[in-house]
Every structure is written in structure tokens, then in C-alpha cells.
Amino acid sequence: xxxxxxxxxxxxxxxxxxxxxxxxxxxxxxxxxxxxxxxxxxxxxxxxxxxxxxxxxxxxxxxxxxxxxxxxxxxxxxxxxxxxxxxxxxxxxxxxxxxxxxxxxxx
Amino acid sequence: xxxxxxxxxxxxxxxxxxxxxxxxxxxxxxxxxxxxxxxxxxxxxxxxxxxxxxxxxxxxxxxxxxxxxxxxxxxxxxxxxxxxxxxxxxxxxxxxxxxxxxxxxxxxxxxxxxxxxxxxxxxxxxxxxxxxxxxxxxxxxxxxxxxxxxxxxxxxxxxxxxxxxxxxxxxxxxxxxxxxxxxxxxxxxxxxxxxxxxxxxxxxxxxxxxxxxxxxxxxxxxxxxxxxxxxxxxxxxxxxxxxxxxxxxxxxxxxxxxxxxxxxxxxxxxxxxxxxxxxxxxxxxxxxxxxxxxxxxxxxxxxxxxxxxxxxxxxxxxxxxxxxxxxxxxxxxxxxxxxxxxxxxxxxxxxxxxxxxxxxxxxxxxxxxxxxxxxxxxxxxxxxxxxxxxxxxxxxxxxxxxxxxxxxxxxxxxxxxxxxxxxxxxxxxxxxxxxxxxxxxxxxxxxxxxxxxxxxxxxxxxxxxxxxxxxxxxxxxxxxxxxxxxxxxxxxxxxxxxxxxxxxxxxxxxxxxxxxxxxxxxxxxxxxxxxxxxxxxxxxxxxxxxxxxxxxxxxxxxxxxxxxxxxxxxxxxxxxxxxxxxxxxxxxxxxxxxxxxxxxxxxxxxxxxxxxxxxxxxxxxxxxxxxxxxxxxxxxxxxxxxxxxxxxxxxxxxxxxxxxxxxxxxxxxxxxxxxxxxxxxxxxxxxxxxxxxxxxxxxxxx
Numbered sequence: 001x002x003x004x005x006x007x008x009x010x011x012x013x014x015x016x017x018x019x020x021x022x023x024x025x026x027x028x029x030x031x032x033x034x035x036x037x038x039x040x041x042x043x044x045x046x047x048x049x050x051x052x053x054x055x056x057x058x059x060x061x062x063x064x065x066x067x068x069x070x071x072x073x074x075x076x077x078x079x080x081x082x083x084x085x086x087x088x089x090x091x092x093x094x095x096x097x098x099x100x101x102x103x104x105x106x107x
Numbered sequence: 108x109x110x111x112x113x114x115x116x117x118x119x120x121x122x123x124x125x126x127x128x129x130x131x132x133x134x135x136x137x138x139x140x141x142x143x144x145x146x147x148x149x150x151x152x153x154x155x156x157x158x159x160x161x162x163x164x165x166x167x168x169x170x171x172x173x174x175x176x177x178x179x180x181x182x183x184x185x186x187x188x189x190x191x192x193x194x195x196x197x198x199x200x201x202x203x204x205x206x207x208x209x210x211x212x213x214x215x216x217x218x219x220x221x222x223x224x225x226x227x228x229x230x231x232x233x234x235x236x237x238x239x240x241x242x243x244x245x246x247x248x249x250x251x252x253x254x255x256x257x258x259x260x261x262x263x264x265x266x267x268x269x270x271x272x273x274x275x276x277x278x279x280x281x282x283x284x285x286x287x288x289x290x291x292x293x294x295x296x297x298x299x300x301x302x303x304x305x306x307x308x309x310x311x312x313x314x315x316x317x318x319x320x321x322x323x324x325x326x327x328x329x330x331x332x333x334x335x336x337x338x339x340x341x342x343x344x345x346x347x348x349x350x351x352x353x354x355x356x357x358x359x360x361x362x363x364x365x366x367x368x369x370x371x372x373x374x375x376x377x378x379x380x381x382x383x384x385x386x387x388x389x390x391x392x393x394x395x396x397x398x399x400x401x402x403x404x405x406x407x408x409x410x411x412x413x414x415x416x417x418x419x420x421x422x423x424x425x426x427x428x429x430x431x432x433x434x435x436x437x438x439x440x441x442x443x444x445x446x447x448x449x450x451x452x453x454x455x456x457x458x459x460x461x462x463x464x465x466x467x468x469x470x471x472x473x474x475x476x477x478x479x480x481x482x483x484x485x486x487x488x489x490x491x492x493x494x495x496x497x498x499x500x501x502x503x504x505x506x507x508x509x510x511x512x513x514x515x516x517x518x519x520x521x522x523x524x525x526x527x528x529x530x531x532x533x534x535x536x537x538x539x540x541x542x543x544x545x546x547x548x549x550x551x552x553x554x555x556x557x558x559x560x561x562x563x564x565x566x567x568x569x570x571x572x573x574x575x576x577x578x579x580x581x582x583x584x585x586x587x588x589x590x591x592x593x594x595x596x597x598x599x600x601x602x603x604x605x606x607x608x609x610x611x612x613x614x615x616x617x618x619x620x621x622x623x624x625x626x627x628x629x630x631x632x633x634x635x636x637x638x639x640x641x642x643x644x645x646x647x648x649x650x651x652x653x654x655x656x657x658x659x660x661x662x663x664x665x666x667x668x669x670x671x672x673x674x675x676x677x678x679x680x681x682x683x684x685x686x687x688x689x690x691x692x693x694x695x696x697x698x699x700x701x702x703x704x705x706x707x708x709x710x711x712x713x714x715x716x717x718x719x720x721x722x723x724x725x726x727x728x729x730x731x732x733x734x735x736x737x738x739x740x741x742x743x744x745x746x747x748x749x750x751x752x753x754x755x756x757x758x759x760x761x762x763x764x765x766x767x768x769x770x771x772x773x774x775x776x777x778x779x780x781x782x783x784x785x786x787x788x789x790x791x792x793x794x795x796x797x798x799x800x801x802x803x804x805x806x807x808x809x
Contacts, residue, residue: 024162024194057361058193064253091294091354092361093368097255 002026005033013044019051022059031062039069046104050080060094067097079104115140117188122169124159128177129184134441135223135347136197136249142188143249147199147221148181148434149405151211154202155183158218158243162194163228165241170200196228196246197221201403207394208416210407218243220345220400222438225250225445226363227318227345233277233291233352234336234657237322245318245344245399248360252449254367261453262379263489264309266515266558266634267694270682271381272308273566274639275339275661276316276353282662289355291662293362293369300376306642307682310379312456314567315340316366317382318348321657323390328587335587335655339567341458342390342424344399346442349450370451379453381491382446386439387462387498392425393418408434411467419469421462423499430463436477439463444486454491456517461494461502464509471502475509482511493517493561506549510559515634518546518560525564525627526575526598529620531749531797534721543728544696544707545632551696558694560633564624565641568594570651572641575599576620577606582649585656593652606649615776618644619797622677622773623747626799629681630691630728630745632707639663642678644671673779677771680780681801684770688803690730690741701740703762704731710746714759724750725794729759731804740765742804748794757791758802767802774798 003026006017014037022030037045045066049055055063067076076098081089089095101107117125129144137144145157155178157171173183198220203213220227224247230237237244280287280295287298296311303311319340326335340350354362370380389409391402394417401409411419411427418426429435446452457463464475481492496508496516505519521542528535541548545557565572570581579601583593602616621644628635639645640663647653653661668675685691693706700706710727711717717726731742744767746756753774758767768784774795787802794800 024191027193028191056193057356057359057364060361061193061251061253064255068253087288088356088359088361091289091292091297091356091368092364093254093371094364096257 003029005030007033013046014042015046015048017048017051021053022055024056024058027056027058027062030059031065034062034066037066039066040071042070042074044075044077045070046077046079046107048079048104049082049085052085053082055085055088060088060092064094064097075099077101077107117186121171121174124169124171125188126171127186129186131179131182131184133223134182135221135225136247138192138249139186142186143190143192144184144186145197146182146184147404149183149201149203150181150408150434151405152201152203152213154215156200156215157185157187158198158200159187159190160196160198160243160246162196192249192251196248198243198247199404210412210416212398212402212406214398214403217398217403219398219403220245221247222345222400222404223347223441224248224345225347226360227348227351228360230318230320230322231351231357231360234321245320250363254364256367256371256451259371259374259451261447261451261489262374262377263453264379265694266491267556267632267692268686269310269379269634270308270629270685271310271312271561271634271636272303272306272639273312273314273636275314275567276350277338277657278662279639280663282659282664284665285663286665291353292355293353293365294355297369297372300372300378303378304376306679307686308637309377310381310453311373312381312383312636314383315343315385315458316350316353317343317384318345318350320344320390321352326587328585330587331585333585333658336657337655338657338661339654341385341654342388343385344390346386346438347445367450374451380451381454381456381493382452383456383458384443385458386428386430387459388422388424388426388428393420396425408432411465411469421465421469421498421500422459427462427469429467430477431466431472431475433476436480439477440480440484443481443490444484447486447490452490454493456493456495458495459498460508461496461498461504462500464504465502469500473509478509478514479511482513491515506546510553510555512554515559515561517566518542518549518562518633520549521546521560521562521631521633522564522566523596523598525624528749529624529627530598530600531724531751532598536717536719536723536726539726540709540717540728543627543631547696556694557632557696558634561636562628562631562633563636563638564628565638566636567638568652570597570599570649571638571645571647572621572624573617573644573646574649574651575624576617577601577646578649579605580649581651582606583652585650585660586652586654593650597651616797618671618674618776619773621674622779623749623797623799625678625681626745626771626773626801627747629685630730630743630801632691632693632730635685637678640667643667643675673776677773677779681771684801684803688741688743689734690732690743693730693732698732701731701733701742703740704729704742706731708759710744710756710759712754713757724748725754725756727756727759739806740804744802744804745799746792746794747799749797751796753793753795753798755791755793756800758789761804764807765804766807768805769800769802771801772798774800
């Protein structure tokens with residue numbers, strides 16, 4: 001399954017809307033899109049995962065990588081992640097790197 | 108401007124991959140700018156090929172024959188550039204002579220796992236049938252070190268203050284009634300941390316978590332048709348990798364993160380993590396076993412071999428790792444350093460540790476280099492090192508294990524004595540008195556301390572506590588070995604009926620005996636260890652060796668929490684009592700006691716007098732110290748009666764400014780422990796049949 005990545009620049013934030021699966025094959029695309037952002041100066045990153053069913057370890061590591069490059073006081077929101085994805089994030093200790101919300105209105 | 112280092116550029120292209128000579132250290136795979144450094148040792152191998160796979164593909168991506176000039180000494184190393192780390196699996200082919208009689212078993216047709224692999228795929232989901240046709244079963248992968256520890260570090264709790272809880276990762280939460288979402292996994296234990304916290308234990312000892320294969324020697328029970336596994340996992344495949352099948356996220360290869368999360372969460376709640384590690388043998392078995400890694404890398408180095416090239420079997424499981432060979436010794440050291448630093452592990456318990464003190468021909472060494480190296484290692488210096496101080500080859504070293512002032516021991520003599528004493532055997536008082544005070548007969552003369560002794564009455568090996576008081580003999584039919592496996596020296600007593608019974612007198616006696624066992628354990632000096640579920644009467648239906656059982660028989664049944672509430676509350680309360688009374692945790696044999704009382708004294712039915720004769724069944728112990736924080740004396744008196752009749756005990760007198768308070772009485776199951784202990788002003792007390800009573804001194808209210 002392929003992955004489409006849409007990037008939208010807001011005033012203080014960037015929204016990345018993903019659709020498809022973030023698996024071993026597609027995660028490098030996400031990582032290269034993320035690294036192309038000005039991460040070190042980004043206050044807020046919103047990853048919309050409503051149309052994503054599966055995120056592999058490579059995908060999760062790409063997300064953690066982005067947060068590590070962002071400023072300390074910045075926020076990385078995961079929007080509409082499935083229960084399975086949220087479970088994985090909690091189990092593997094990535095939860096403290098991200099803020100999990102069900103919709104963009106919760107930000 | 109960033110300067111490109113000349114020693115980090117590819118020098119040639121092999122099989123389409125840009126490569127250069129690697130660095131021999133560290134062994135295994137490590138990341139270098141733009142590439143991965145692979146390094147593997149073989150002393151008798153004559154050629155090395157690095158085999159690369161795309162994740163879970165059957166056929167290799169490439170086979171890169173490591174050029175001979177890339178070898179330094181006995182180490183082949185190579186840097187390969189432009190690899191997809193996430194997708195990569197790798198192994199080695201080593202060529203060399205096949206001469207079993209000389210100890211060499213090279214076979215270039217086999218793909219071997221990296222012995223330093225930090226993450227393994229191939230057994231990602233517990234119990235999922237493997238594809239045995241695959242040439243390469245346990246596949247080395249590349250590990251990532253991006254976990255956020257949030258400032259965590261090992262807890263370094265004093266040995267004498269520990270209360271250890273031994274558990275099997277899967278058994279602990281696999282049962283439907285465990286109440287957790289991720290049953291049978293590391294994440295499942297995280298969900299049970301509030302429970303562990305409420306019980307009051309401050310260390311968990313995890314049965315093996317190094318990658319093992321539950322399908323090793325798996326079989327079907329001839330009568331029941333039930334599948335039998337290598338369930339406990341005392342048979343290591345990969346020493347540096349956490350077992351994927353124990354991780355709820357193992358399917359996506361995130362077992363490292365999940366295990367680290369477990370350690371971090373336990374540490375946050377003040378609970379240490381001790382790993383049960385198995386270095387005495389590996390999963391490769393004997394000459395009939397598979398070549399997974401060591402056998403094909405350098406059989407003669409890694410295993411103890413007979414002059415004919417067969418495997419010595421001091422472990423009882425097929426082979427014996429050659430731990431006092433310097434190369435193997437370094438592997439063990441590297442492994443433990445890795446777990447201590449990468450996973451923040453607080454301590455290690457060494458399975459059949461006496462093997463680690465044998466020379467390459469099996470003879471016990473007086474000054475074993477491996478044990479010494481571990482004892483004085485700078486990275487392991489605050490790790491607990493706990494020996495199972497015996498092996499399957501007949502070496503029994505409880506009290507004589509080469510300790511270098513660092514090693515503590517599973518005290519098998521404590522277990523045996525406490526069991527015999529509990530069931531009222533003749534002639535046990537003298538030895539019980541030694542065990543209660545931290546076994547000075549074993550540990551004082553060589554300058555060791557009470558916490559050298561890991562005290563336990565039950566552990567994974569043998570009966571659970573509930574079974575210890577319900578069965579006279581083992582009932583291991585479910586293991587499919589005609590009840591021939593498992594120990595016969597259980598020192599158990601069924602209290603009047605073998606196994607399950609409705610007889611209320613018997614079930615009450617069993618509860619009382621369980622409380623007595625926990626009472627003795629938690630009022631002894633040394634470090635107590637409990638087995639998971641014993642605090643609420645977990646049973647394995649008389650199976651004393653459930654090493655192969657993956658079923659509700661071996662899983663903790665959490666519904667027992669309700670049916671055996673009294674036992675649970677008693678245990679929980681007594682753990683707190685132990686933590687509140689320093690005098691029970693004194694870690695010196697030369698401690699002088701408090702201003703009023705000796706450090707540890709023994710009593711009989713009359714205070715200060717013990718009837719040490721063989722028929723005597725009553726023993727009291729009084730422990731005391733001064734508590735600098737409160738300025739008061741701390742004293743605990745335990746009166747234990749293992750006779751089948753009630754007995755009057757005269758209490759040791761306290762100075763006028765103190766009085767006894769009665770905390771526990773196992774003779775009174777309706778209220779075996781007192782939330783608000785009352786002052787006890789009588790001169791003596793009637794201790795019921797097979798019962799114990801525990802008092803503590805408190806300053807007299809004026």
C-alpha cells in the first residue's frame with residue numbers, strides 16, 4: 001500500500017496529513033519530508049493520522065526523530081490516530097514525545 | 108565546513124555495495140557515518156561472508172564475501188554503506204574445517220546469527236508456528252538507540268532492603284482474568300505495576316528474557332495432545348536481544364523499546380529489575396542440535412568439549428558454554444555491561460552459576476576469572492550479582508561460591524531448612540536459627556553479610572507455596588515425561604489430603620502454613636524473595652517443574668486474589684512491617700544490637716532458653732537495633748510453634764519504657780494481622796498449633 005503525504009504550512013504550525021500505511025517501505029518518504037522542514041525552529045507539528053491504519057517501527061522512529069530535532073518547548077500532535085497506533089505508542093514509551101488528540105479541535 | 112574523514116569513505120564495491128575495511132571493535136553491528144560496521148570473531152574459520160536480507164525475505168539481498176585483508180587477528184570487519192537499517196536483516200557464513208573430533212563444525216552452507224545481535228526477528232509473536240524450511244531462523248537486525256529515558260537510572264537499593272518478586276513475563280498476566288490489555292507481555296507487567304506497588308515489593312526478578320525459542324524441543328503430550336514448549340526459556344538463542352515474543356509490539360520489532368519502557372516505569376515506582384540470565388549453556392544443544400551461531404563460528408572456543416569432540420553437559424541441557432575461555436568471558440562481560448547500561452538493569456541472577464567457575468575441562472577453579480571479572484567490573488559495580496550456586500554436574504557451592512565480596516546467593520539451604528521446619532520435622536531448630544539470622548554458618552567466616560543470602564521458600568523451580576502445603580509428592584504428568592522430571596526432595600506436606608479438598612480443617616491449615624512460611628521469610632535477615640502469586644495461593648496443581656506448560660496451569664490465576672484475600676493482605680502487611688522494622692534488615696553479622704537487647708537472640712517457650720533437642724518444635728527469635736531516626740529501640744519478637752498442639756510462650760521482657768504490641772497471629776485466621784495493633788501487657792501468650800505470632804516493641808505511652 002502506498003502513502004500520500006500532504007504538507008500544509010500554517011502560521012505557527014505545519015500540518016502533515018498522511019493517508020495509507022507508514023510501513024518499512026514508505027517510512028523513508030515520511031522521514032525525508034520531515035527532515036526537509038525547518039524542524040529546529042518549528043513550534044508545532046501536526047500529524048494527521050486519521051487515514052492511516054498502520055505505522056511501522058520505522059514510521060514511529062521518524063516521528064520521534066522529528067520531535068528530537070524540534071525545540072524543547074515545541075509540540076508534536078498526533079491527530080486521530082487509531083487505537084492500535086496509540087497502544088503501540090504507549091507500550092513502547094514514545095507517548096511522552098507526542099500529544100495525542102482525536103481531532104484538530106482538541107489542540 | 109564539514110570535513111569528510113578519509114577513513115570513512117568506501118574503498119571498493121562488492122556485489123553492488125560500497126564497502127571499506129571495518130573496525131574490529133565493537134563486535135556485532137554498529138553505526139558509522141553513512142554505513143554500518145559489521146564485526147565478527149572466528150579463530151579457526153577460514154573465510155567470512157556477510158549475508159544481507161530485506162526484512163522477512165527468504166532469499167538474501169546480497170552475499171558479501173569479506174576480503175581476506177579486512178581481517179585483523181581473528182576478527183573480520185567490514186563497513187557497508189547505503190543500507191536501509193530498518194529493513195535490514197543479516198547473518199554470516201563462515202567457512203572452515205568440519206572435523207567434529209577436533210571440535211570444529213564449520214559449514215559454509217549455514218547462515219549464522221551474529222552472537223552480538225541486539226535484536227532478533229524470526230520469533231516475533233509468541234507461539235506462532237515458525238516456517239522450519241527457512242534456512243535462516245533467528246535473524247540478526249540493527250538496533251536503534253533513540254529511547255527517551257527521561258533521566259532514569261538504576262535505583263541502587265541496598266541489598267538488605269530488597270524484597271524480590273520472581274516472575275515469568277508471560278505467566279504473570281496471560282490469564283484472561285489478569286485484567287490487563289496486553290496479556291503475557293512486558294507491557295502487561297507495566298499495567299500491573301500498581302499491583303506490585305501495593306504489594307510492596309521493590310524488585311522484580313524476571314525469568315529469562317534473552318531471546319529464546321519456545322519451539323526448542325517443543326512437542327505434543329502423548330496422552331493429552333497438549334502442545335508443550337520451551338516455556339521458561341532457560342536456553343538462550345541471543346544474549347543481547349530481549350525476547351520479541353514477550354513484547355506486545357514484537358510483531359513490529361519494537362521489543363527493545365517496550366522492554367525499556369517496562370524498566371523505566373518500574374524504576375519510577377521504586378522497583379528494581381533483576382534479570383535471570385543463563386550463561387551456562389545455549390540453545391544449540393549437543394552434536395544433534397542446530398547450528399545457530401557459536402557452533403558454526405568457533406565451536407571449539409565457545410563450548411566445553413570432551414577430548415573426542417563431544418559436548419560436556421554440566422548444565423543437563425546438552426552443552427556447556429566455555430565461560431572461562433577469555434573470548435567467552437569477554438562476551439559474557441560485554442553482554443552484562445550492555446544490559447546494565449543500555450537497559451538500566453539493576454541486577455542479575457545467574458542460572459546454574461557454579462558452571463561459570465569451572466575450567467575448560469570442567470574442573471572447579473579456586474579463583475575463576477569470569478566471576479572475578481564480573482565482581483570487579485566498573486560498569487557492573489552497583490549491579491546485584493546473584494548466583495544460583497550449584498550446577499547440574501554435581502557442584503554445590505552454597506556458602507562457598509567464589510564471591511569476591513560482591514556475589515550473593517540463592518540460599519538453597521534456607522529453602523530446605525524452612526520447609527522441614529515448617530512441617531514439623533525433628534531436629535530442625537538449630538539450623539533454622541542459623542537461617543533466620545542470615546546464615547552466619549555459611550557466610551560469616553568468609554567476611555560476607557546476611558544479605559549475601561537470598562532467602563526463599565519457593566521459586567519457579569519446584570512447588571508453588573500453595574502446592575507445598577497441598578501435595579506430598581510431585582504431579583508432573585502434564586509434562587509428558589511420566590512424572591520422572593522435577594525434583595523429589597520437596598520437603599512438602601499436604602496437610603492431610605493430597606491435592607484439592609473440601610475439608611475445611613485442611614484448607615484452613617494450608618492457609619495457616621502458607622502464612623507461617625511467609626512469616627518466617629519476611630522476619631529473617633537476608634534478602635527475601637517471593638514467587639509470583641504465592642501471596643494469594645497460586646497453584647500449579649502439584650506440578651513442580653512446569654517448564655514446558657503454557658496454559659492456565661502455569662499462568663497466574665488472579666481470581667485467587669479474592670478467594671485467598673486473607674493470605675494476600677497478610678503478605679502485603681508483613682512486607683510493610685519488614686520495611687518499617689530496621690532490626691529485620693540488619694546487614695552485619697557483628698552488629699551489636701540495641702541499647703537494651705542483643706542484635707539477634709533465640710528463645711523457646713521460656714524467654715532466653717531454647718530447648719535445642721531434636722524433638723523440640725518451638726522457636727522464638729528476637730531482633731533489635733537502635734533506630735537513629737526516631738531515637739527509639741526497634742525490636743521484633745517472633746514466636747513460632749510447629750508442633751501439632753498449642754504451646755504457651757513466656758515473652759522476653761522489655762525495659763519499662765517499652766511494651767509489646769501484637770501484630771500478627773496466624774493461629775487466628777479471622778484476623779491474622781492487626782491494622783491497629785494493641786498493647787500486649789501479658790507475660791506470655793498461647794501460640795496455637797502450627798502457628799506463629801509476631802510482636803514489635805513500641806515506646807510505652809505515658
